Amino acid sequence: MSENHLKQNARSRVKLGQTNLEVSPVGTGTWQWGGAFYWGYGRGYTDEDLAGAYAASIEHGINWFDTAEIYGRGRSETILGRLTNSQKTLSNGSKIISAPLVATKFFPYPWRLHRSSLRRAQNASLRRLETKSIDLYQIHFPIRPRGYEYWLDALAYAAQGGLVKAVGVSNYSTEQTKRAHDLLAQRGVVLASNQVGYSLLNRVVESNGVLDTCRDLGVSVISYGPLSEGLLTGKYRTDNPPPLLRRLRWARKRLKMLPPLIALMNDIASVHNASASQVALNWLIEKGTLPIPGAKSAAQAADNASAMTWQLASDEFEALDEATNRYV
DSSP: OOHHHHHHHHHTOEESTTSSOEEOSSOEEOTTTTOHHHHOBTTTBOHHHHHHHHHHHHHTTOOEEEOOTTGGGGHHHHHHHHHHHHOOBOTTSOBOOSOOEEEEEEOOOTTOOSHHHHHHHHHHHHHHHTOSOEEEEEEOOOOSSSOHHHHHHHHHHHHHTTSEEEEEEESOOHHHHHHHHHHHHHTTOOEEEEEEEOBTTBOHHHHSSHHHHHHHHTOEEEEESTTGGGGGGTOOBTTBOOOHHHIIIIIHHHHTTHHHHHHHHHHHHHHTTOOHHHHHHHHHHHTTOEEOOBOSSHHHHHHHHGGGGOOOOHHHHHHHHHHTGGGO
C-alpha cells in the first residue's frame, strides 16, 4: 500500500464517539460470516470468498470489522480472528501494516445471570478472535431477565480491566442510551457507540429520538442493515425476491414499493459512476453515522468501500430523504 494511499485513508478517519479510536466512515459487517442457516454460508460462499472480502476491505481503506459472539455461533469471530492473524498481505502483494480494529458483542442470554458470564463470554471472544484485547465491546440487546443496567456495570468493569479499549451498546432506546451514558460516566468510562438498525428503508431512529440523543451525547451511531439485507442493492425485485427467510423477515412488504426508489438511486449513482449500494451508504454517512454493510466477496467489499470516495450533492441527499420519508 503506497504512502499516498495511507495518507488518503488517514484523512478519512473519524473518531469513534469521544474515544481515541479512529475508524473509517464505513466498516465491514460480518453477520454473514459463518451464518449457514440464514445466509447460506458454505453453499453460496466459502471461507476463500470471505478472505477476499477481508483483504479487499483493508485494501480499499476500511479499517474495522464488526462481529458478535452469536454470529454463526462464534464462527464469525473465529473466521475474523484467523484472517486477522494470518493474512498479512493484500492482493497487490503489499503488506498490511497494522491489524484492523475489531468490534464484537456480548449477548445477554436469559440464563446469563451473573456478571461473571460477561467475563467468560469476553474471554471466549478473545480466544476466537486470537487477540489480547477487544477494540470495541458492545452489549447486543437490552433484554431481561437481568436489566441492562446490570450488564452496563459489568461492561464498565471489563473496560477498566484493560482487555477492552472502548465500550458500546446496541439496539438501545433513547432513554436507555442516556442512562447507559450516565452510568458509564459515573464509572469513568465513555459510551462510544450505539449500534442500531438504520437505512433508507428503516429510518425509525430519526423519529424515536435515538439519532438526536446520540448526537447530543457525542455517541457514534453505528448503522447495521444499511443495505436492508440486499434490498437497496437493486438486485431484488418482485420477480426476483431475496431468499425465503429474508423475504419473510421483512422484505415482502417493501418489494412492491422498491422500484421508484431504486430508479432514483440508480440515477444518482450514474452521476457519480457508483452503485446503488454506494448511494445508500453515502446517505448514511451524510446522516453522520457509521454504516457496516456486510461483505461476502472481494467485489462487495470493494464496492462498499468506494462509498467513502465521493459525496452526495445536497439536492440528491434531499431527494433520497423525501423518497423514503414514509420509513421515518
